[in-house]
Amino acid sequence: MPKITYRVGDETTTVDATVGSSMMHDAVRNDIGGIIAECGGNAMCATCHVYVEDGPVDSLPEVGFAEDEMLDCTAAPREQNSRLSCQIPVTDALDGLTVRVADEQA
Amino acid sequence: MTPTPQSTVRRPTSDLDVYSDEALLNPWPGYRELRDAGPVVFLERYGMYAATRYDAVSHVLRSPEVFPSSEGVMMNDEMNQVLRGNTLCSDGEAHSASRRVIVRPLTPKAVRLLQDDIRAQARKLVEELTGRREFDAVTDLAQYLPVTIVSNLVGLPEEGRERMLVWASEMFNCFGPPNDRTRDSFVVLGEMMEYATTQAVPGKLRPGSWAEAIHGAAARGEVPADKCPVMMIDYMGPSLDTTIFAISSAVWLFARHPDQWDLVREDPSLIPSAINEVLRMEAPIQDFSRSVAVDHEIDGVVLPAGSRVIAFYGAANRDERRYPDPDRFDVRRNPTDHLAFGAGPHTCVGMNLARLEMRALFEVLVERVTRFEIRSEQRALHNILRGFARLDVTVHV
Numbered sequence: 001m002p003k004i005t006y007r008v009g010d011e012t013t014t015v016d017a018t019v020g021s022s023m024m025h026d027a028v029r030n031d032i033g034g035i036i037a038e039c040g041g042n043a044m045c046a047t048c049h050v051y052v053e054d055g056p057v058d059s060l061p062e063v064g065f066a067e068d069e070m071l072d073c074t075a076a077p078r079e080q081n082s083r084l085s086c087q088i089p090v091t092d093a094l095d096g097l098t099v100r101v102a103d104e105q106a
Numbered sequence: 107m108t109p110t111p112q113s114t115v116r117r118p119t120s121d122l123d124v125y126s127d128e129a130l131l132n133p134w135p136g137y138r139e140l141r142d143a144g145p146v147v148f149l150e151r152y153g154m155y156a157a158t159r160y161d162a163v164s165h166v167l168r169s170p171e172v173f174p175s176s177e178g179v180m181m182n183d184e185m186n187q188v189l190r191g192n193t194l195c196s197d198g199e200a201h202s203a204s205r206r207v208i209v210r211p212l213t214p215k216a217v218r219l220l221q222d223d224i225r226a227q228a229r230k231l232v233e234e235l236t237g238r239r240e241f242d243a244v245t246d247l248a249q250y251l252p253v254t255i256v257s258n259l260v261g262l263p264e265e266g267r268e269r270m271l272v273w274a275s276e277m278f279n280c281f282g283p284p285n286d287r288t289r290d291s292f293v294v295l296g297e298m299m300e301y302a303t304t305q306a307v308p309g310k311l312r313p314g315s316w317a318e319a320i321h322g323a324a325a326r327g328e329v330p331a332d333k334c335p336v337m338m339i340d341y342m343g344p345s346l347d348t349t350i351f352a353i354s355s356a357v358w359l360f361a362r363h364p365d366q367w368d369l370v371r372e373d374p375s376l377i378p379s380a381i382n383e384v385l386r387m388e389a390p391i392q393d394f395s396r397s398v399a400v401d402h403e404i405d406g407v408v409l410p411a412g413s414r415v416i417a418f419y420g421a422a423n424r425d426e427r428r429y430p431d432p433d434r435f436d437v438r439r440n441p442t443d444h445l446a447f448g449a450g451p452h453t454c455v456g457m458n459l460a461r462l463e464m465r466a467l468f469e470v471l472v473e474r475v476t477r478f479e480i481r482s483e484q485r486a487l488h489n490i491l492r493g494f495a496r497l498d499v500t501v502h503v
Binding site: 038040045046047066069070 | 457
């Protein structure tokens, strides 16, 4: 199982992520705070915003058009490393990834 | 004859009429029967498969390469021809191009700009209605924001604005299987399509409106110009009725579950969760369909290429395999994964606006109303939509 680390405020949590899930679903299932995911993972609400900080960042899929559009709508500022966690499928290649959950989601 | 292995012959069938008056007014027992019969079940009366379990419906909606939309998402061939090429009924690049145009005024960022106005109007309305104590939660409450604000944003000329409610409802009836309801509604659909083609045109549309922006996008070459009339339907169809039905269902559920209303009154931060639970329980759109592009197996049942599968959102949302005690209305459940807005590439493009309209009303209602009491109710009898034609309530303040 790939290990993914989430930073929420001052807290850092590493979870055994489930391959085949999305990072958003996996984070919610593991009680990672700060992710609302109001639209259920369909790139419509921009409330599962994370900043990719470290690890195998080149293994992440490219930002698609729907995600790109929604990243312009995030409550916290969009940065170069902004992603919507619902659009990132968990794969073994993501082992060691660290993301910071955006402080403000809605 | 050599016996075929069990796994390839399994084809659960049902003679249930899911579009009978009785089933439409109370679909839950039938949905349960279908969920228990199999992951997908062949409906003998209609010659289409039904997906009713959560996992199956979600899979169909999220697998557009197997279950495309471009051959239509309705349950009859004629309607699948009429809307060919609009955002709802397209795939891949063509879909992305038109969805990009349609979503522009409906992103979270765009909808944030409407927030203050919608909240102010909601407050004014609720204050007036709670002063009256007795009102129809459909015409007086639920229709107000969609009809006054949203229809103006869409920007049709006056006559079109007035007819939008009727058109939308009749259009969704035409999504049904070939039955009397569908046939009767086709007459009005003709009027709507004619209007979308001849009246929803530059010069007649409100400047700065969503409808006008479709023509603007066509002029810039973002979408083919001949797609403009069917793309109008992306706005004219779902922007009013669906939200109206969701609001009326919410009032109905809160009236029947005063304990749940108390929870929301005591903690208004539960409103977003409660709205998700209302949508899970009473999906305003109960079902759309997809064609099957290639032979495809779902949990041991093979859907043959060329067949059609109906995705019952309302049934998936009550699947006991997904939601414990699914018929219980629980405002703390927060089922953000419900399928009332669909899922995958065709997920409801207006969900942010719909949620805002609902939140704005209930944020004021929780301040003012201690109890909703139903004096009389009349469900809309509709092929696809679920909600009320009338819901007379008394509010206690």
